[in-house]
Amino acid sequence: MVYISVKFVAFAFLNVAANLGASTSHSTMTDSLLPTNRGPDAISGPDSTCDLLETAGFKALRPNTAGYNAREAEYYSLSARMCPSCIVQPKIAEDVSRLIKFLATNTTSNWAVRCGGHTAWGPAADIRDGVTIDLGLMNQTEYDAETKTAKIQGGSLWQDVYSTLEPYGVTVPGGRTRGNNFYSSSVGFGCDNVVNYEIVLANGELTNANANENADLFKALKGGSANFGIVTRFDMRAIVTGDLYGGLITHQLNATDKVISALSNFVDRAADYQAGSAFSFWSYIRGASESVIISALHDATGTADAPAFAEYAAIEPRLSSSLRKASHLNMTEELYFAKGFRNVWFAHTVVNDPAILKYATEQHNAFVASWKAEVGDDTFSLYTPFQPLPSTLFAHGAAQGAAFLVFEGGPELEAEARRRMTAYREAVKRESVRTGTDVPFEYLNYADKTQDPLRSYGADNVAFLRRVAAKYDPEGTLRRRMPGGFKIPEED
Ligand SMILES: Cc1cc2nc3c(=O)[nH]c(=O)nc-3n(C[C@H](O)[C@H](O)[C@H](O)COP(=O)(O)OP(=O)(O)OC[C@H]3O[C@@H](n4cnc5c(N)ncnc54)[C@H](O)[C@@H]3O)c2cc1C
16 A cells, blocks of 8 residues: 655645736825824724725725625635625735735734635635735736746636637646646646745735745745735746647446546556546536536647546446547636535545545445435535546655535535535545555645645644744734634644
């Protein structure tokens, strides 16, 4: 039995981009509009913070206005919407810098930072009593053909990034829809391809982190999540690309053993086929009689019927297939999920071993049966995807499992859903520990708020993250004032 050795990787919130030239030429906020520093006692709560922000020239979107409602409705998951006291939308990095200085020195209110707003849970990219800094207007991408670098503003969505880059014949490994991506086998995670972060630190200073400048911060940002500042631009190495070949194929649940075998063998051979990407998800889709298995198979060089997919191809019957040649953007769009439901997700990593994958699918089926019987069959969907973490990323291949419950209901039902999803996760954990297939690494992008993905990087990496946070935010401003998202564990 092999274990992966978990090195310091993971994922940084990469949704980003901007016509940087154009956007730096103007700002809606000027220093002259800022009030004098009245000290933190100048206000008594988040509502007065919003008043102060407006007095200072920051446009604050207020509850029950069209702009506010539209942005709140754009969170992927209902569970992530927190209804903040107001939303502020900076346009350029300097706006973010002024905003952080202003909030930190003139108010006592907390804040959240929002990029794509795709975290399944809250509070992460939104905040109940406080100010949400929504980077959604910082959504431009520029391509520098000389350095083959995409400069992507900090609030961009991958679909916009990909469509801007497509005419140049390049793309970035940004995520199928988010970080683990079609190109992971050859180029790694999205964060592995960031060559520079432009970032506003806790004291409002705008700086850069790259291999030569603030190199410790550069490393920490590759997986350290919302602990070091607000990234206003991601500069990423571009990949020259044409169309991909791939799509989704669907099988009935009784093909479980065959699909697990195909996936597991694919992971074992991934190092020899770095153009390939495969993942399979057991999917109960609301109202269906039983789950189906959807497999996403892609070849980044556009080659049809690559031998590594032959085992998948031999599984009959297929319920559907969308295999075709198409752009990175088009393949990504196929993987979108509907917004506006409550969501509970979890992440778990195991050794690439068919028996533990099979066990997880049995837990998936048991969950579906009980939720259907007790809550109703047309109110929810449950996805249990297995994504390879191939040996090109780690010392040995592993399967990154997750489960997403997408459902209708109120906060009480969400509490019950989280209880059951936790039981599902713990059952898989117990079995993987029992069988020696457990890998402690928790993939941050899919982890629930009850998980601790930063701790899963190991004690040395946690100590490193603490040192970097203490250096760049010595007063612990972000820990205290920006409480959402995964924070560095305080205790060993
Ligand atoms: C339908 C769907 C498909 C997905 N597919 C994939 C996939 O293919 N591969 C994958 O790896 N993941 C995937 N994910 C997971 C996704 O990558 C994570 O949810 C990720 O955090 C989303 O990024 P975001 O920009 O929307 O983050 P947000 O939800 O906006 O923010 C996440 C956290 O980062 C902080 N933050 C956001 N922007 C910044 C910034 N500029 N500077 C500092 N902190 C910031 C926020 O405060 C928050 O704590 C998927 C999620 C969904 C809902």
